Amino acid sequence: MNDDTNTAVPNARPVLDVRDFSVDLTAGKTISPIVDKVSFEVHEGRTLGIVGESGCGKSMLSLGIMKLVPSPPARIAGGQVLLDGTDLVPYSNGQMQEIRGNRISMIFQEPMTSLNPVYTVGYQIIEALRAHSSMTSAQARSRAIDLLRQVGISNPEKRVDEYPHRLSGGMRQRIVIAIALACNPRVLIADEPTTALDVTIQAQILDLMRSLKSESGTAIILISHDLGVIAEMADDVVVMYAGRIIEQAPVHSLFAAPSHPYTQGLLASIPTVDGDQERLQPIPGTVPPPHDRPDGCAFNPRCRFSDAKCRTERPPLEEKISGHKVACWHTDLGAQP
Amino acid sequence: MTERNETPVLEVENLTKHFAVGSRGLFGGGKQTVKALDGVSFTVGKGKTIAIVGESGCGKSTLGRTLLRLEQPTSGKVRLDGIDVTAASASALRAMRRKMQIVFQDPFSSLHPKMTAAQLVAEPMLLHKVATKKDARARVAALFDLVGLAPYQMDRYPHQFSGGQRQRIAIARALAVEPSLIVCDEPVSALDVSIQAQIINLLTDLQAKLGVSYVFISHDLGVVRYISDEIAVMYLGRVVEQGTKRELFSSPRHPYTQALLSAVPRPDPSYRSQRIVLKGDLPNPLSPPPGCRFSSRCGHARDICRRQEPQLDAASPSHRVACHFWKDLGSLPGRDAARADTAATLPASHNA
Numbered sequence: 001m002n003d004d005t006n007t008a009v010p011n012a013r014p015v016l017d018v019r020d021f022s023v024d025l026t027a028g029k030t031i032s033p034i035v036d037k038v039s040f041e042v043h044e045g046r047t048l049g050i051v052g053e054s055g056c057g058k059s060m061l062s063l064g065i066m067k068l069v070p071s072p073p074a075r076i077a078g079g080q081v082l083l084d085g086t087d088l089v090p091y092s093n094g095q096m097q098e099i100r101g102n103r104i105s106m107i108f109q110e111p112m113t114s115l116n117p118v119y120t121v122g123y124q125i126i127e128a129l130r131a132h133s134s135m136t137s138a139q140a141r142s143r144a145i146d147l148l149r150q151v152g153i154s155n156p157e158k159r160v161d162e163y164p165h166r167l168s169g170g171m172r173q174r175i176v177i178a179i180a181l182a183c184n185p186r187v188l189i190a191d192e193p194t195t196a197l198d199v200t201i202q203a204q205i206l207d208l209m210r211s212l213k214s215e216s217g218t219a220i221i222l223i224s225h226d227l228g229v230i231a232e233m234a235d236d237v238v239v240m241y242a243g244r245i246i247e248q249a250p251v252h253s254l255f256a257a258p259s260h261p262y263t264q265g266l267l268a269s270i271p272t273v274d275g276d277q278e279r280l281q282p283i284p285g286t287v288p289p290p291h292d293r294p295d296g297c298a299f300n301p302r303c304r305f306s307d308a309k310c311r312t313e314r315p316p317l318e319e320k321i322s323g324h325k326v327a328c329w330h331t332d333l334g335a336q337p
Numbered sequence: 338m339t340e341r342n343e344t345p346v347l348e349v350e351n352l353t354k355h356f357a358v359g360s361r362g363l364f365g366g367g368k369q370t371v372k373a374l375d376g377v378s379f380t381v382g383k384g385k386t387i388a389i390v391g392e393s394g395c396g397k398s399t400l401g402r403t404l405l406r407l408e409q410p411t412s413g414k415v416r417l418d419g420i421d422v423t424a425a426s427a428s429a430l431r432a433m434r435r436k437m438q439i440v441f442q443d444p445f446s447s448l449h450p451k452m453t454a455a456q457l458v459a460e461p462m463l464l465h466k467v468a469t470k471k472d473a474r475a476r477v478a479a480l481f482d483l484v485g486l487a488p489y490q491m492d493r494y495p496h497q498f499s500g501g502q503r504q505r506i507a508i509a510r511a512l513a514v515e516p517s518l519i520v521c522d523e524p525v526s527a528l529d530v531s532i533q534a535q536i537i538n539l540l541t542d543l544q545a546k547l548g549v550s551y552v553f554i555s556h557d558l559g560v561v562r563y564i565s566d567e568i569a570v571m572y573l574g575r576v577v578e579q580g581t582k583r584e585l586f587s588s589p590r591h592p593y594t595q596a597l598l599s600a601v602p603r604p605d606p607s608y609r610s611q612r613i614v615l616k617g618d619l620p621n622p623l624s625p626p627p628g629c630r631f632s633s634r635c636g637h638a639r640d641i642c643r644r645q646e647p648q649l650d651a652a653s654p655s656h657r658v659a660c661h662f663w664k665d666l667g668s669l670p671g672r673d674a675a676r677a678d679t680a681a682t683l684p685a686s687h688n689a
Contacts (some may be wrong), residue, residue, distance in 0.1 A: 228602030
């Protein structure tokens with residue numbers, strides 16, 4: 001559990017320090033930024049939640065950190081990704097192979113497609129282990145069984161020889177997590193890890209991720225469109241819109257005082273399970289495509305506070321209260337969630 | 338709830354749909370059946386919404402398809418405006434389909450990519466002869482206006498629309514034949530939250546304006562709370578609890594409903610850890626547990642639960658629960674236990 005005392009950012013060097021990171025997308029002759037000068041830090045044993053709707057750049061950002069952006073059409077256009085102080089951006093693909101699955105791991109939304117259907121789950125965990133260590137196959141197998149037990153798979157000695165199609169969606173996602181954690185990564189990037197799962201199974205997986213994090217101290221980047229999942233899991237939150245960070249804050253501060261009109265709009269448009277609502281307040285319009293982003297604040301065509309300045313000048317991401325940053329010219333107006 | 342004095346738009350009585358699943362082995366050793374729907378009953382009044390809630394594999398989509406007789410029911414009755422759908426001949430059924438329409442989850446695959454938006458919306462009208470080719474366009478324009486699309490978009494193709502707009506086209510298409518009932522099968526699950534809210538508001542506005550009834554199939558309890566009058570919670574082909582929105586949300590009786598409600602992540606960091614985390618996965622529908630189907634995952638299961646299937650029991654005239662122990666459990670048991678449980682497995686601080 002997290003309480004307020006826990007939300008202050010530790011002084012230690014962040015495990016992952018992303019600075020002015022940009023990814024461009026080329027379509028024909030136009031080059032448009034899909035991740036636009038994004039900066040954040042992730043600390044040991046903490047979870048950074050990245051939230052936003054489709055097209056906000058959250059998945060491209062995570063692929064960018066892993067240097068897995070599909071290139072072309074996308075390419076890393078600038079910035080730094082410092083893992084324990086070392087910049088990964090200039091790394092070659094060969095050097096990244098050493099990092100991926102070892103010091104930074106990733107889990108994806110669809111456990112069906114991230115496992116290879118023709119190999120047993122044990123084989124796939126052992127493959128990850130042996131790629132990054134000098135274990136014998138017997139050692140790797142027993143470690144694989146340990147990992148399965150750790151992610152809550154019952155009867156791991158038997159399950160280790162099962163093929164993925166024999167397992168349920170929730171079990172598959174546990175296997176994917178076991179593979180991701182095989183080499184004790186410094187950072188785990190989880191891109192919509194529970195979106196494809198039912199809520200009761202989602203609850204199990206979120207519980208698992210929380211307890212694994214507190215055991216291992218792995219820093220987690222959790223990407224989700226679901227503000228409920230973010231509220232439940234994250235220590236710090238980044239809200240993205242049209243490739244940019246528009247709000248960044250410790251989780252309690254973000255939900256207690258959402259300050260960007262977009263964040264407020266997102267919260268107002270969720271139908272809640274607790275309490276009756278008169279009417280949902282949708283955000284009008286849609287997210288602009290990357291090649292057609294408006295000048296100034298990217299949210300201005302959908303924003304009720306929009307004025308001349310919003311349409312011409314891009315608001316910087318500025319600290320409004322301690323630790324709570326907002327990119328809006330009108331945060332004083334938008335205090336109402 | 339249905340007013341007692343008028344015929345409900347939809348009456349579903351003991352609806353059952355069993356699927357025979359392939360033969361096992363080369364020599365056919367006996368077919369197995371999946372009881373995708375097993376004795377489901379409910380009614381929907383004019384201008385009302387019943388939500389069918391449950392997780393994947395609970396039978397909610399099969400229910401939607403069987404209501405429209407896109408699947409032939411194994412047994413049971415469906416009556417639409419008092420007329421038996423299950424017994425209708427092919428031609429009678431075609432005429433009846435005008436009164437019941439469906440909106441699917443995925444607006445990317447439910448619209449023909451080579452037809453314009455206007456053609457898509459006009460098609461059902463022409464098919465059911467609600468309009469002639471000549472006046473169809475004017476009616477399409479009116480429907481576009483009704484669902485919040487602009488007239489200049491009429492001759493565009495589906496790929497030129499966003500997901501939310503496509504769902505508006507699908508809704509306009511369903512409304513084109515002035516149905517009394519629309520089955521909405523996860524109509525907003527593929528949409529972003531800000532767009533989802535637009536579509537939900539549209540559906541509620543249309544209902545207020547046109548008096549259409551909805552069977553709203555969803556896994557999202559937040560959406561369901563917002564849109565429905567009545568709710569049926571399904572688990573492995575059976576309704577385990579059914580009641581008005583107020584009854585279901587303020588005093589859920591079935592342990593599964595309670596777990597489902599508690600498992601929804603709330604956009605509130607202080608809510609953390611109040612969840613009832615169910616053990617295990619949904620059982621294999623080919624071999625559901627004996628007795629109560631939920632017994633293998635239920636924290637309160639006792640011997641009788643594993644032997645005898647509980648029937649729906651009236652907790653109030655409008656609230657029914659299929660659990661042997663609903664009276665003993667109270668409206669929200671388990672919650673405190675769950676809290677203690679989670680607290681025990683989690684350390685006090687992530688930095689520890």
